Structure formats: structure tokens, C-alpha cells
Amino acid sequence: MAAHYLEFERPIAELEAKIEELQRLSETAEGGGMDTEIEALRARAAELRVKAYAKLDPWQKTQVARHPERPHFVDYAAGLIDEFVELRGDRKYADDQALIGGPGRFRGRPVMILGHEKGHDTASRVKHNFGSTRPEGYRKAIRLMDMAENFNLPVISFIDTAGAYPGVGSEERGVAEAIARSTQRCLTLGVPMICVVSGEGGSGGAIAIASGNRVLILEHAIYSVISPEGANSILWRGSRTAEEAAKAMKITAQDLLKMKIVDRIVPEPAGGAHSDPAAMLQTLGDVLDEELDKLSILSADDLRAQRASRFYAIGRSGL
Incomplete structure (x- = not known):
């Protein structure tokens, strides 16, 4: 290819x-x-x-974050997790393949993993709805997090979505409520939760599974409240360009670390994660191992308190 x-x-x-x-x-x-x-x-x-x-400037980083050959959730699951068992369905309506998850072993440690999947080709992109999750996807995430707490499994989530699916059916089935409840479940977990922004983290569809104890971001990933194209359309009525919006929005890993929205940048191989997926898997695996070791010594109450304090502190610089 x-x-x-x-x-x-x-x-x-x-x-x-x-x-x-x-x-x-x-x-x-x-x-x-x-x-x-x-x-x-x-x-x-x-x-x-x-x-x-x-x-790279912010728009170039946006292009790298969306690169079609960039590793996706299925690649991280295959490369980092042994004995992974995908669990499907939200037990209420359907199974949403835009968000995948289940238990497995990370370097011998039992964990629960979940994340957005965009797909790599036309057929898989349609199957996974380009990573745009419907309400049942977030309700599946809640089910998996409930199970993780019941069995005392750390949760690792992978964020890579332009945003939740905004279609009529999605709205009819309560996508906003599903996002809110998924975010709430992240914040109330009594087990460690590490979130990895691996590609494009967009809007509430991203934060619904990104409200953990530690938020990591790959070097050339982006994380924003709205896409640059959406910001240009809504805020500037299309009078500028997505490139200008990306530069104004502070969406790069480096900007986000300065604002303490993310906790750590995971270096990518020269040429981006897609240029050497094996090296990316090794680097990310080492970082996850280190972060899990730090969190594993905390009690359930300490984990909740740390998580709350981390998110309350965003936007309060200088206090």
C-alpha cells in the first residue's frame, strides 16, 4: 500500500x-x-x-492527529493487551462499534480498556461510524466502568473522535444525557483511570471517557472543545479558515500541558506514531506501566479525591 x-x-x-x-x-x-x-x-x-x-504548527498537528495510517484503538489493544475480550452492547438498545472495550491483561496486570475506533478503510470506517459514538456507545462505556469497579480493574481509555454522533436518532436516544452520565462515572470510579488522547479528542464525545486520574496525550494529538472546522463555522461564520481556528484554539499537546488540561505528553517517533507503530506501542506501554504503578497505591477515596481536585483546578491558574 x-x-x-x-x-x-x-x-x-x-x-x-x-x-x-x-x-x-x-x-x-x-x-x-x-x-x-x-x-x-x-x-x-x-x-x-x-x-x-x-x-509543526497547530493545523499540521491536526492533520497528523487525523492521519489515516495512525494507530487506532484496535492497534493499541492488539499491541498492548493480552487476552483481550471485547464486550458488546449497552444492555438497553444496541451495540455501538464506534466505542469498543473489554477486559484484558496489560503486561500481566488485569485491566479494563475502552476507546473510540475510527476504522482504517471504507468498510471499517462505516462499521465504526468514523469514531463518532452514539448514546449506546457511552452507555456501554458506563457498563464497562461499572464492571471494572466491581472487579477492581484499573481502566485505560483511548480517546480518538471528532465528537459524538449528532444525528436525529442519537439525539432522540439521549446522547447528551449519555455523555453526562459517562463523564460522571469516570469521576466517581473507585479504581485508577488513565486516559490517553491518541489522535483527535473532540468535544463532549471525548471527555465522556477522558475524565480520569491521569490524562496523557500523544505528542502530535489534539484535544479541543470543538473541531477547528466547527469553530470557524460557528464562531466566525465561515469567514476565516480551519487553519486559523486551529492556531487560535490552543489544541496542541504542548499548549494543553501548559494549561494543565493534560498531565503528560507521550513522545512519538520522528514522523509521527504512524511512521513506527511498534516504537509508539513500546513508548506508550512504558508510560502506562509507570502511571499505573503510581496510582495503584491509592485507595478508592484517594483516587476520587485526586480526580476531583485535578478537574476543579482547571481554569484556576494562580489560585
């Missing part, structure tokens, strides 16, 4: 196309006379990638 390059990656794409061309020529030539040139071009492409990703 051909790699998907973003606009700012065009110089890298051109270099890698040249590398592929030289490799094809080298295969037909004798003695590997082009190996030195190919290696030099590879080193140059790697250097360009490091430089490009070291100075």
Missing part, C-alpha cells in the same frame, strides 16, 4: 520516490553500485522528517 503523505511532507515524499526508483534500478544492475546513493538519500529523508515534525 502506498504511503499517505501530508502536504508539509512533500519534500520527504519526493525523496522517498527517488529512493524507490533507485532501488528498482539497483535490482536490475550488478554489484549494487547505487547502494551508497540510496543510503545517503535515506539519511537525508530521515533528517527532513525529524526537522519537519519538530516544528
